Amino acid sequence: MRFLQGRGFSSLRHGESGRSLTRRQLRAVVAAMRLLVEEDVARGVPDTHDAWCAVCQHMRPARGSVGYGHLRLCNRCAIRYEVSLMTGRWGETRRLVLAPATVPK
Numbered sequence: 001m002r003f004l005q006g007r008g009f010s011s012l013r014h015g016e017s018g019r020s021l022t023r024r025q026l027r028a029v030v031a032a033m034r035l036l037v038e039e040d041v042a043r044g045v046p047d048t049h050d051a052w053c054a055v056c057q058h059m060r061p062a063r064g065s066v067g068y069g070h071l072r073l074c075n076r077c078a079i080r081y082e083v084s085l086m087t088g089r090w091g092e093t094r095r096l097v098l099a100p101a102t103v104p105k
Contacts, residue, residue: 019088026083033079037064053077 021029040063041047049062053074060074067073073081083089 019086021083021087025086029079029082029086033064033066033075033082036066036078037075040064055081 045063047061047063050059051062051065051072051074052058053060053065054071055073055077058074060076064075064078065072066075066078068078068081
């Protein structure tokens, strides 16, 4: 869980609907997202490739980024999105989904 410490993830464990994730469940989400990075490495995605994250509005490593419809989220924002769905944090989920999907010129 060191990956999550100091990054604002601990507050995501408890949802608006009263649903909470255990540390084990949260670790499972992070592990699944790390698998996406490993799969991209195995497919040969170069570590020099970046992708625009529609949520944090930054260029982030393409490895492990996730497409949600017309949006691409960096691995960290995708974790936040998945956890928000699981805990019923609808305000957070809505904010992430409705994030402006602009690409820098």
